[in-house]
Amino acid sequence: MSDKQGRGASVESGTGTAMSGTTKATLSRRRFLGDTLKTACGAGLLGLGMGTYSRQVESTPAWVIRPPGALPENEFSGACIRCGLCVRDCPYDMLRLAELGEPVAFGTPYFIARDKPCEMCEDIPCAAACPTNALSHELDVIEDARMGLAVLIDQEECIAFQGLRCEVCFNVCPVQGEAISIEMHHNRRSGKHALFIPVVHSDACTGCGKCEKACILEEAAIKVLPMELAKGLVGEHYRFGWKQKKVAGQSLVTPDVEHQYNLPEGVTYDFNEGGLKLPPKKADSSPFSSNPLDSLKKLQNQESK
Amino acid sequence: MAAQEKTALGQQANEKKGWLRAHKWLILRRISQLSILALFLAGPLFGVWIVTGNMASSLTLDILPLSDPYVMLQALMSGNLPVMEGLIGVVIVLAFYLLIGGRVYCSWMCPVNIVTDAAAWTRRKLGLKVSSPFSRNTRYWLLGLTLILPPITGAIVWELFNPVSLMFRGIIFGMGWAWMVIIAIFMFDVFISQRGWCGHLCPVGAFYSLLGTKSLLRVSASRRDQCDDCNDCFVICPEPKVIRPALKGADKGIGPLIDEMNCTNCGRCIDICDEDVFSFSSRFKS
Numbered sequence: 403m404s405d406k407q408g409r410g411a412s413v414e415s416g417t418g419t420a421m422s423g424t425t426k427a428t429l430s431r432r433r434f435l436g437d438t439l440k441t442a443c444g445a446g447l448l449g450l451g452m453g454t455y456s457r458q459v460e461s462t463p464a465w466v467i468r469p470p471g472a473l474p475e476n477e478f479s480g481a482c483i484r485c486g487l488c489v490r491d492c493p494y495d496m497l498r499l500a501e502l503g504e505p506v507a508f509g510t511p512y513f514i515a516r517d518k519p520c521e522m523c524e525d526i527p528c529a530a531a532c533p534t535n536a537l538s539h540e541l542d543v544i545e546d547a548r549m550g551l552a553v554l555i556d557q558e559e560c561i562a563f564q565g566l567r568c569e570v571c572f573n574v575c576p577v578q579g580e581a582i583s584i585e586m587h588h589n590r591r592s593g594k595h596a597l598f599i600p601v602v603h604s605d606a607c608t609g610c611g612k613c614e615k616a617c618i619l620e621e622a623a624i625k626v627l628p629m630e631l632a633k634g635l636v637g638e639h640y641r642f643g644w645k646q647k648k649v650a651g652q653s654l655v656t657p658d659v660e661h662q663y664n665l666p667e668g669v670t671y672d673f674n675e676g677g678l679k680l681p682p683k684k685a686d687s688s689p690f691s692s693n694p695l696d697s698l699k700k701l702q703n704q705e706s707k
Numbered sequence: 708m709a710a711q712e713k714t715a716l717g718q719q720a721n722e723k724k725g726w727l728r729a730h731k732w733l734i735l736r737r738i739s740q741l742s743i744l745a746l747f748l749a750g751p752l753f754g755v756w757i758v759t760g761n762m763a764s765s766l767t768l769d770i771l772p773l774s775d776p777y778v779m780l781q782a783l784m785s786g787n788l789p790v791m792e793g794l795i796g797v798v799i800v801l802a803f804y805l806l807i808g809g810r811v812y813c814s815w816m817c818p819v820n821i822v823t824d825a826a827a828w829t830r831r832k833l834g835l836k837v838s839s840p841f842s843r844n845t846r847y848w849l850l851g852l853t854l855i856l857p858p859i860t861g862a863i864v865w866e867l868f869n870p871v872s873l874m875f876r877g878i879i880f881g882m883g884w885a886w887m888v889i890i891a892i893f894m895f896d897v898f899i900s901q902r903g904w905c906g907h908l909c910p911v912g913a914f915y916s917l918l919g920t921k922s923l924l925r926v927s928a929s930r931r932d933q934c935d936d937c938n939d940c941f942v943i944c945p946e947p948k949v950i951r952p953a954l955k956g957a958d959k960g961i962g963p964l965i966d967e968m969n970c971t972n973c974g975r976c977i978d979i980c981d982e983d984v985f986s987f988s989s990r991f992k993s
Contacts, residue, residue: 437842445848453856456864479862480785483778484872485764486880490750499876501883508867508883509876533764533774533793534782 459507464627466512467611469497470520470547471529471537475628481536484509488528488537494521497528515611515626520549522576522610545577550609551632552582552602552624560623562599565589571613571624572600580606582613600624604633716831716942719981729981732974739815747879762816762875763866764796772796776804777914778872781865785857801918807972809919813905813912814945814973818874822889823905826896827945839900839907843948843969846913853910870904871911902945916968924972927988928953928963934984940976950976954984964988 460479469488472478488511489497496518500506511528513520522544529537541547552571554560561568575582582600589595600613602624611626647653663671668681691697720729727734747765749755758767764774774796779789789797804812813820853865866872870888877885896903905912928934931954940954941947949967956962977985 441842441845441848445845445852448849449852449856452852452864452868453860456856456860456862456867459867460862476861477787480857480860481782481787481863483763483775483782483863484866484876485760485774485778486876487760487764487766489880490756490759499880501881501885502873502877502888503884509872509880531766532790533772533796534779534787534789536787539790 462507462512462628463505464631465514465516465625466506467515467520467549467609467626467628469511469513469528469537470522470526470544470549470608471532471539471541472549473536473538478510478536479507481534482510483534483536485533486511487531487533491527491531493523493527494518496520513611515550515614516622517615519611519615520547520608522547522608545606545608547608547610548629549611550626550628551604552607552609552611552613552626553632554600554602554624555627556621556623559619559621560600561619563597565591565595565597567598568618569598569600570616570618574612574616576610576612577606577608581608716939717979719937720939720979723981724983729978732978736815736973737821740818740821743816744818744875744878751879761872761879763872764793766792771799773800776801776918777911778863778866780914781853781857781863784854785861785863804915804918805922807919807924808922808970809915809917810912810969810971811919811924812915813909814971817871817911818878819871819889819892819909820905822874822893823896823902823945826893827902829893829897830901831942833897835897835901837899837901839903841900841903841907843907843946845907846910846916849908850910850913850917865910869911871909906945912971920968921990923990925988925990926965926970926972926974926976926985928965928984929986929988930982930984931955931957931963933982935982937981939979940985943975943979945973945975946970964990966990 456479460475462475468475468478469492473481484499486499486509489499496513497511498513500508500510500512502508506512524544526541526544526547529539529541531537532539554571557563569584572578572582572584580603582602584598585601587597587599589597602613609626609629613624614622614626617624643653643655665671670679671677672679717729746758747761749757750759758765760766762775763778764772766772772792772795774789774793776797779793779797782789856862856864870892873885874889877883877889892904896905900907928950934954940950944950946967946969949965949970952961952967953963953965972987974985974987977983977987
C-alpha cells in the first residue's frame, strides 16, 4: 500500500512543481514522508507488542491438554485457526475453545483431564474435522495419540503407597495393562504385606486423562502433564551393557572372570536372580535329624513313657 | 449542501420513498448478519446443527466447507498448509468475494459492523464531529503487519487480538472478556475516531478490500444527473471517499460506477437518496 501512497504523492508533488515552484511540492512531500514514518513507527511498535505477547501466550499452563494429534505447542499456535470445528465434532463435548481472559491462547481448543477426559474415539473425529493440520491428520490410530503423559506425581498422598488397595487409575485406563501396570513392592511399614504400585509406561500412555479424572483423592495424585514436562531423556552416548549384550548376542567387553565362591560341596550360586542354591535334600539319607532339638524331644518322650 | 441544513439526514428519503424503502438494504443487511449468527447458534442453543465451526472455518450440513482466506493466509505465512477440506473452503469463499465484492464481508457478514454502525448512529445523534487521527491507509499497514508477524514468530499472532473473530467466536463459543473489546470498539468509534475501526484500522476489511478490487457487483451512480447535492450519501457512507469520483466525475470523464475497492456494497447510499441516484449494478453494465 505504501507504493500506492508513494505514487500518489509523487504525482501530486510533480504537478505542484509545474504550477507554483518548489515550496508546495516540498511541503507535500515532507508531509507525506512524515505521515508514512509516523504510521510505520506506530505499526512497528504495535507489532512488537503483539509479537512479544504471542510468544508469552505460547507458555500454556500444564493443566491444558490439547486434543489428540495436536502439534507441539510452538507449531500449534501457527496452525490452529481457532475455528472450533474440533470442539463441535467431539461427541462427548469435552473440548472447549479458550475464551478471552483465560490463561490459554485465545480461541484455541483444549480440555482439562480432571473435568472431562478424552474418551479416545476410534475414528478421532476432532482431528478429522481440523481444516489445517493443527490436529495432525496423520494420526490414524488413537492409541498413537500423545496428548500428554500421566505421571503419578504425588507418591506421598497416593494411597497405594500407604499399602492400601486402590488401583482405580489402573482399572479405568483405556490401554489397560499397557499404559498403567501394577507392580508389587515390599511394604516396609507392616513388614509382611505388599504395596500395589501403579506404574505408567510412556510407550503406551496416550495422555487421555481418564486416570486423573478417576483418582479418588481430593486432588489427583496422578496427573497428565505435557510430554516435555513429564519426560526425561538419557544422553545419546549412554549404552546399557545388558541391552547391548542382548542386541549383539554377546558381551561387547571382555567378559568378567567368573567369580569363584568357596561354597560347601553341592551348593551353587545362580547369577540370574536365583542366588544361593542348596543341593536337593535326600530323604532319610542320615539317621540323625538336622534339628538338634529333635533328639532332645525324643529323649523326653522316652522318659515320659 | 444547503438542503442538508434544512432537513435531517435521510428525512427527504423517508418522506419521498417511505421508511421501509428508505431502509431496504439496511434491513436486508441486518437480516443477513443476524441469520448467519442464528445459523451458527442453532446448534449450541437448540441442537439443530446446520453449520458448525465459526467464520474462520465452518462446515455446513456436513458437506460444504467454508474457510476464511485471510485466516488461512496467516496460517500459511506461519508455514502451515491447509488440508483438502480447508483448501476447498478457501477457494469457494475466495470465488464468492471476488465476484460480489470483498467488502461485502464487512457490511453483510461481519458482526462488528453492527457495533460500528451503531457507533456511527450514536455519533450522528450526539452531533459529535471529530475527524479520525488515523489515515484510512493505516489498515493496510496493519494488514501487512498481521502477515509479517506469523513468519517471524511462527504463530498466528493477529488472531489473539482480532476483534472480528473475537466477537463472532465469542457469540458462538463463549464471550469471556470479549464483550469489553466490543464496547471498546464502540467507544473508540464514537469518541476517538469517526468510522475508526472499520474505516481506518481493521486489517480484515483491508484484506477483503484488496480481494474485491475487480469485483463484478458494484454500486453505480447511474442517475447522477438527478443529484440535488443534499449530501446525505456522503454523511451516511462508511467510506465517503469512494462516492465522489462516480457521483461528481462526469465532467472529468469518470464513469458512474463506484469502482473503489473500499466500497462495502452496503447500499446505504441507495437507501438514503431520495432521487434514486444510486443502484446496484455490475462492472460490465457501464
